[in-house]
Amino acid sequence: MKGKRKGTITSKWLKTNALLSHSEIRQYIPMTQRLTSYNLSSMLAKYEMVYIKPERGTYGNGVIRAEVLKQGVNKYQYQIEMKKRTFKDYNSFFQSLKKVTKKRSYLVQMGIHLLKYQKRRFDVRVMVQLNPKVVWETTGIIGRVAHPGKIVTNYHSGGQLVNIEKLLSSHLSLNEQKSVIGKMSRLGVTIAKQLRQKYPDYRQVGVDVGLDVTMKPWIIEVNTNPDPYIFKKLADKSVFRKVMRYRRLKGPIRILKKKK
Template sequence: MTTGRKASIFLSSKWVKTQVLLQDPKGKRYVPDTRRFGSASLKSMLERYHMVYIKPERGTHGIGVIRAEQVREGKQRYKYQYNKITRTYETFDAFVTGLRGAIGGKSYLIQKGIHLLKYQGRRFDIRIMVQKSSTGKWETTGIIGRAAAPGKIVTNYHSGGRPMSIDLLLAAHVHGEKKKALIQELYRFGVTIAKVYQKKYPNFRQIGVDVGLDASLTPWIIEVNTSPDPYIFNQLKDKSMYRKVMSFRRAQRKVT
């Protein structure tokens, strides 16, 4: 953790950020099974979930994220995708050796794979921006969808993902009042997670909650970003969210 001004506390370790959620009953129910990378934990998780994401403990913009699978079509095989490259292995040992070559000596985590909803064949997730007002009240100030570039597994804007309206992304999966209720739930969800972090780190003033929705529309926390990029909201045609996010940032600077 690094600290500057009180408003700019930053947690770089995804493991530490996951532990914050797991230690709170309101947070842990939304966290996919997450463990440190190792051959035993990888084998166990693939046998249980069949698909996992392997991600660097420290890193941004989706760089270094790998999707790994245990395939049971005929003869059992293992494969992983890194960027747009997919490699397949006949044995688990060869698979682990290949993965270790891809990640080098860095510290990695394994997370249960969430089968994300798709928009025109592209996986998407959701960034919920939560900020503290000048009066100290948490508020969700923006929600935006991020659709992965064709053939890619990560949705981050800096990795080719496309920021999009959440209304548009959800339209193929939920409609009318149900869609409206889901979006309202996500607004409340962001505030709930912000309050979980505030218990441990009371000086936080903003977080970005990255959420994946599965086929049942259950929200899963992919990651919590403690230094979220506000400028992604400027990519939307409607600038109202961007203006609100930036107004909260300006107010925070005045307070600190």
């Protein structure tokens, strides 16, 4: 089936569109378009920094960060893995990008200036699962800190898994941390419910949330086959145990509609 891989929705485009139709979630989704020369140039003019990523990608593979430079002769730059390239004009920049993306389908998304921890960018993975009462519950939240030279935070791209309170502690007071964590946790549940309207056949989602300096949570990506093992890294072992326990739950996949 198009966009699906054994109960997994692989297309970031289809997932984004499923979320955009929800009026509350909408505001947390960075502007996303299909990659074309026109779309990239207009998004760079508007946002100055964007992420370009495969429509169906994982582990941060193939993800590119592109930006307009304010100083020097070279005006455009992109980075993939550890490699940065700069260009004088838009055409040579785009032609070079095309060689990287080849014929594959790519998206361009407004870039979030992610918070940093020890000069490294980080984002947050929010795990949301159906609990034994068949109600969506946020079961785990963990921070992912990018490898120093990289633009992605994925564990499989050299990222590091760190307790979220530790990452937020240099930015926020204890009460503020609680409030931001609570907000991400509720947003995760809202997303899971919304996605399920369109795709009823799964019982867990892992949301990649990016925080900017204003602490606004941005939805970078929603995974329908999230890795549970990342939570093994937390000192609090009860989180991992719960994630695994809920993962093993079977039962009715479609929630029975409550009678009015």
